[in-house]
Amino acid sequence: MIRCEDWRACEAARVRPLLDAEGARWLARLGWDVTPAWRPVEPARAAGALPGFVAVDRHDRIAGWTCFLVHEGVVQTAMFVAESADTARLLIDATLASPQSASAGRHLIFTCTDAPALDRLVRERGFVTERYRYLSRSVSTTEAASAAIRPWQDSDAERLPALAARAYRGSTELRPFVFDDTDAAWRSYCRQLLTTEGCGRFLPSASFAIDGRLPSHLAAAIVTTRLSPMTAHIAQVVVAPASRQRGLGRTLVERVLSAAGSAGCADVTLLVAETNAAANELYARLGFVERASFLCARRG
Secondary structure (H helix, E strand, C coil): CCEEEEHHHCCHHHHHHHHHHHHHHHHHHHCCCCHHHHCCHHHHHHCCCCCEEEEECCCCCEEEEEEEEEECCEEEEEEEEECCHHHHHHHHHHHHCCHHHHHHCCEEEEECCCCCCHHHHHHHCCCEEEEEEEEEEECCCCCCCCCCEEECCCCHHHHHHHHHHHHHCCCCCCCCCCCCCCHHHHHHHHHHHHHCCECEEECHHHCEEEECCCCCCEEEEEEEEEEECCEEEEEEEEECHHHCCCCHHHHHHHHHHHHHHHCCCCEEEEEEECCCHHHHHHHHHCCCEEEEEEEEEEEC
16 A cells, blocks of 8 residues: 655655665766756755655555646656556656646656656646657767857857747647747746756857857757766757758767867767657767657646
C-alpha cells in the first residue's frame, strides 16, 4: 500500500537525500551539475512555497516524489521520480488534484526520468507527449570556417526572441518551455535561457550569431550554456526560415564544438525532439549519440 503526502510537511533530513540522489544521477548520466539551479528548492519547499508530493510505502520508505511550480499560469513539473507505475500514477493524480492545478488549468512536464509507464499514464490523463533525445559528443579541435558567423554580442539578447518566434511559428513540435506562441512568451523564454541556470549557465564564448539583412534581425544564432565544468550544452540553435538550406545550422554547431573545447569542456550535449527528422539526421552526421531521453508532456 502506497500513500501520498505533501512533501512540504516532511522534515528536511528526509528530503535532502532525495535531492542529493537525483542530482548525482543527473551528473553521472547527463554530465549535468544541477546544484546551482536546484539550490533554491529546499528553502522554497521548507517555506511552503514549492508544492510537491512524496509517495510513501507501508514501511514508511519514500518510493517516489515530485515537485512543481506555477509559472505564467502553467503548472510545471520540475522533477519526477518513481520506482513503479503505481507510484507514478499516484504522484500524477495528486498533482492534478492539487489546488495549484485547479486554478491554473494548464500543465507541463519536462523531465529526464525513468519512471515506469509515465508516458502512458499522462496520455491517459489528456496530455500530449513528445520524446526529446539527449545527445552528446566530444569536442572538436577543428574550427568551422565561416565569415558570416560572429561572436555573441550583448545586443543579440534583444534580437533572439524575434528570431525564435519567426523560426518556430507554425511548428508542430511540442515545445517544452514556450507554452503560448506569442512574442511575450518568446521574450520570457529567451530571458530565462540567458539569465538563469535552469538549463546551465550561459556561455557567451561558445555562443554565436549570424546577422540578417536588416540591422534589427538575426539570420541565425546558437546559444550555449555550461552544465558542468566538463559539459557544454547547445541550449538553442535557431535559423530564420529565409536563411535555411544554406548549412548555417551545421556550421554553427561545428563552431560550438571547437569553442567548447577552448572553454575547457570535454563534451557537448543538446536536446532534440524525436520527431524532428532533419535535425536528428544532422546531429547523427556530426557524430552525436543518444545519452538519455526526456519526456515532454503538455495539457491545456
